[in-house]
Amino acid sequence: MMRARHSVRDYTGIPLTERQKDALRAAIAAAKSPFGGTVDIHIVTAGDAGTFSPTTYGMIRGARDFMLLGIGPDRNSLLSAGYIAERAVLEATAMGLGTCWMSGTFSKAEFSKAADFTAGAPLTVVIAMGVPAARKSFVARAAGFLAGSDGRKPYGDLFHNTDGTPYVDDGSPVAEALEMMRLAPSGVNSQPWRAIVTGDSTVRFFAKAKKPTAFIDMGIGLSHFMLAAGARGLDGTLAAEKPQPAAPAPDLEYIVTFSPA
Ligand SMILES: Cc1cc2nc3c(=O)[nH]c(=O)nc-3n(C[C@H](O)[C@H](O)[C@H](O)COP(=O)(O)O)c2cc1C
Structure with a gap:
């Protein structure tokens, strides 16, 4: 779907x-x-x-x-x-x-x-x-053209490893869940979803939030991520870490962390 x-x-x-x-x-x-x-x-x-x-x-x-x-x-x-x-x-x-x-x-x-x-x-x-x-x-x-509906940012532009290198879609459950996030709808197709993946499938999510509606987009993308992860047998929870992880770039805002069960 x-x-x-x-x-x-x-x-x-x-x-x-x-x-x-x-x-x-x-x-x-x-x-x-x-x-x-x-x-x-x-x-x-x-x-x-x-x-x-x-x-x-x-x-x-x-x-x-x-x-x-x-x-x-x-x-x-x-x-x-x-x-x-x-x-x-x-x-x-x-x-x-x-x-x-x-x-x-x-x-x-x-x-x-x-x-x-x-x-x-x-x-x-x-x-x-x-x-x-x-x-x-x-x-x-x-309208679709103006909203850039046909264009999606490449996977490796959105999702990274802890050392900053692009995370590669290796077909694993977490990779597929991130791909489903990438296909989510977002206001003017802004695609604010960013993530850093650690070796054990812990995923820290950040938003490139230029406008408040970016948080709606983030919720949509996380909904896709959790559904897809669950469907592939990757159970886990979303919760904010304390202290808050540092954002990898000044224009990014930390949102939440997925921790595998
Ligand atoms: C929070 C949000 C607000 C949106 N607002 C509008 C809107 O006001 N008018 C519109 O025509 N499309 C709107 N869209 C649709 C987006 O333009 C569309 O999701 C995006 O371009 C990606 O295309 P797709 O949904 O066909 O994958 C909105 C989408 C989201 C998630």
Whole structure:
């Protein structure tokens, strides 16, 4: 599902079924973020009596269903939002649905009318979901191009050994889990995920965080990492080390460490 997922900006207009929405809610409920914080997720359908008219500035066409994310302003809430909601995105992908995370190209005022958000966790991100239209519209192709969707940074630019040399994808469980992180979605395809791998599969994660949404991207990438590691039998936990490990570059911020069980 992580390999199959890509951002879809063109939909057929067919709304999700109740069963599909229940499956998404179950994925959200099952996702246990290690970061805590405040995340308030609503699944809403446009066009139902008394609901809202989604405004995405023409970026998304034909979507009827949206996941709305109310997120606390702190780093842990942003990390958790990415970590939890991406599980629903992958569940949607498994059901053959398209998705597109959006932190910029939607009207907050309009979408905020669609649900009651927990105090202190205002609407920050929406995720469009639905049956993908067969052909990509010009707008969708241009949006994908502008967002750099087709480009991913090379593996060795993101992940390193403790001596600073590029970590090589040797097909091991930790290497595959990092590859799944590399394929995650991120705002304007900024790919803020960085990691240093030690010999025993301990992985220290850092973010190149130019904007707060980079922490959402980090949560998404860590969600991929943990799912992929678990699927390959590499169990372990994510926790912050104290004292905090030094960042390998001044523009990187330490996030968390994966310790194998
Ligand atoms: C937190 C976040 C915010 C995003 N915001 C937008 C957005 O406002 N508008 C948009 O068209 N795409 C948005 N995207 C989608 C990214 O552009 C896309 O994930 C990235 O270019 C990689 O392409 P892919 O998802 O097809 O792999 C966002 C993605 C994330 C994770």
